[in-house]
Amino acid sequence: MSDTNLQPSTTSAHPNSKKSMMPLLVGGAFVVVVVAGGATALYRGGTASSQTTTSSSTSLSTTTQSFKDGRYISEGDYMTHVGQKHLSVEVTLKDSVITDVNVTNQADDPMSVRYQDIFIANYKQLVVGKKITDIQLSKVAGSSLTPQGFNDALQKIEAQAKS
Template sequence: MTSSRRASLALLSGLSLATALTACTAQADAGTADQANDSGYADGTYQATGNYESPAGKETIDVSVTLDGGVVSAVDVTPQATNPTSKTWQTAFASGVSDEVVGRSIDDVELDAVSGASLTTEGFTAALDEIAADARG
């Protein structure tokens, strides 16, 4: 998947928290790391499983990070928690937040379908027209 830079940054802060949580017992292994670059980090997909003690007991979280040109291009957090509260906190790491979105014209994007607010049905439009006519009296 593609995520925006803003989303990636938001995620990184979440990730550092995840790392802090996992620091005691994390078993990290670099997956498919290969190319080096200026960032000092080799590109590739890294996966780690962390264990930590929550108030509800021992919990586990899986995190996968993809580096491309030294930049995080994808982050995947797979909650493994069994306790609902822990699961809620773990999934919170996996949301992106944006101050605004920049819509694109439907003509510029190749689409099979569009989803949004249900299109106004004919009956609904007719009813609104009737009210407008009444209002004009």
């Protein structure tokens, strides 16, 4: 259950964050940080993605801190161009590991409600693949097939790089 762990805030800074050109809305500008003593606090991180709650590169259980089991609820604030918005995060801890996370929409304008819905619908998910041959499909959408010339050029470069 390693992917149930939240990672500490600073490790999750998104490479894209510096390019963000809008005031960050709910698209996941949140990082849950478990602080000593077991209280949970929700900070607005400088990230542009909702990946923070789903990535798992650092496990809390590997730290020397230990946390009391239980459910913790906290409210997160973030600023938009139409004012401050809130969202509620509930975290369940067991043996210092987050075993469940739930986020509740607390936005008060339609657009923020929509963005929070998008965040809530997605923040737990990590995509997994299935073999195309195992599934009945009419079509597959993805990147365009690559033209011959492009592939040839790549192979030549590869050959040059090896020699």
